[in-house]
Amino acid sequence: MAAVISAAGLARTFQTKTGPVEAVRGIDLAVREGEILGFLGPNGAGKTTTLRMLTTLLKPTGGAATVAGRDLATDPVGVRTVSGYVAQSGGVDPQISVREELVTQGRMYRLPRAQASARAEELARDLDLTEFLDRKAGALSGGQRRRLDIAMALTHRPKVLFLDEPTTGLDPGSRADLWDLVRRLRDEHGTTVFLTTHYLDEADALADRLVIVDRGTVAAEGTPSALKLRHGGSIDATLQDTFLAITGRGPAPADPAPVAV
Ligand SMILES: Nc1ncnc2c1ncn2[C@@H]1O[C@H](COP(=O)(O)OP(=O)(O)OP(=O)(O)O)[C@@H](O)[C@H]1O
Numbered sequence: 001m002a003a004v005i006s007a008a009g010l011a012r013t014f015q016t017k018t019g020p021v022e023a024v025r026g027i028d029l030a031v032r033e034g035e036i037l038g039f040l041g042p043n044g045a046g047k048t049t050t051l052r053m054l055t056t057l058l059k060p061t062g063g064a065a066t067v068a069g070r071d072l073a074t075d076p077v078g079v080r081t082v083s084g085y086v087a088q089s090g091g092v093d094p095q096i097s098v099r100e101e102l103v104t105q106g107r108m109y110r111l112p113r114a115q116a117s118a119r120a121e122e123l124a125r126d127l128d129l130t131e132f133l134d135r136k137a138g139a140l141s142g143g144q145r146r147r148l149d150i151a152m153a154l155t156h157r158p159k160v161l162f163l164d165e166p167t168t169g170l171d172p173g174s175r176a177d178l179w180d181l182v183r184r185l186r187d188e189h190g191t192t193v194f195l196t197t198h199y200l201d202e203a204d205a206l207a208d209r210l211v212i213v214d215r216g217t218v219a220a221e222g223t224p225s226a227l228k229l230r231h232g233g234s235i236d237a238t239l240q241d242t243f244l245a246i247t248g249r250g251p252a253p254a255d256p257a258p259v260a261v
Pocket residue numbers: 014015016021022023024041042043044045046047048049050
C-alpha cells in the first residue's frame with residue numbers, strides 16, 4: 001500500500017546570529033494508512049520542527065514530503081485539507097461553550113449552520129464529549145479539554161491526525177482514556193495518527209510503529225517489540241533501555257514514564 005505520509009531527506013536549517021542550526025538534517029519516513037506512528041527522540045532531536053514542516057507551518061529548507069498524496073512544497077493548501085493538527089497547547093476560548101466551539105470550527109470550514117451543528121454533535125459523540133456540549137470550554141478538565149482540541153482538529157474529516165505530545169500534563173486515567181480514544185478513531189474511521197511523545201509507556205501502549213529521531217535524522221524505526229529485540233537485547237527489554245541503547249540519552253530530562261497514582 002502506498003504510504004499516506006512519505007518524506008525523503010526532509011530538512012530544516014535555521015539561520016541564527018551565531019550561525020546555522022541544522023534542526024532536521026534529512027528525515028525519511030513512510031507511514032501507512034491507518035497506522036499509529038509514534039515519533040520519539042531526546043530533547044532537541046527535531047520532532048517539533050518535523051511536525052511543523054509536515055503540517056505546513058514551517059517551510060523545509062531541503063527534501064520533500066507528501067501527505068495523502070499532496071505535496072508539501074507545491075500544494076500546502078491540499079496538505080491542510082487532508083490533515084488535522086493538535087498543537088501542545090490548544091487555543092480554545094474559555095468563555096464559550098463546547099458546542100459553540102465545535103460549530104464555529106465547522107463554519108470556518110464553510111459548513112452551512114445546520115451541518116456544522118450536526119457535525120458538532122457527531123464529533124462530541126466520537127470524542128466522548130456529549131455530556132459537556134453545553135459547558136463552557138474553560139470549565140473542562142485537562143483531559144476533556146484535550147478531547148475538545150482533537151474534536152476541533154477532526155472537523156473536516158482529515159485522513160491524517162498530527163498530535164504533538166497529546167497527553168503531556170494529563171493524569172494517568174485521562175492519559176489511558178485518550179489512548180483508547182485514539183485507537184477507536186483509527187479503528188472506526190481509518191484515521192492515520194502521527195504523534196510525538198516523551199512518554200515511553202505511551203509509545204509502547206499506543207503506537208503500531210516507532211520512529212526514533214536523534215540529532216535531526218532517523219536513528220531507528222520498527223514496532224516496539226522489534227526495536228526491543230534489535231537494540232535492547234531481548235523482546236522483554238524495557239523501551240527505556242532500548243531508547244538509551246539507540247540514542248545514548250533518555251527521552252526527556254525527567255519523568256519519562258509517569259506511574260499511576
Ligand atoms: N526557530 C529556531 N531557530 C533556531 N533554532 C531552532 C529553532 N527552532 C528549533 N531550533 C533548534 O532545532 C533543534 C530541534 O528542535 P525541535 O524543537 O524540533 O526539537 P524537539 O525534538 O521537538 O525537542 P523537545 O523534545 O525538546 O520538544 C533544537 O536544537 C532547537 O534549539
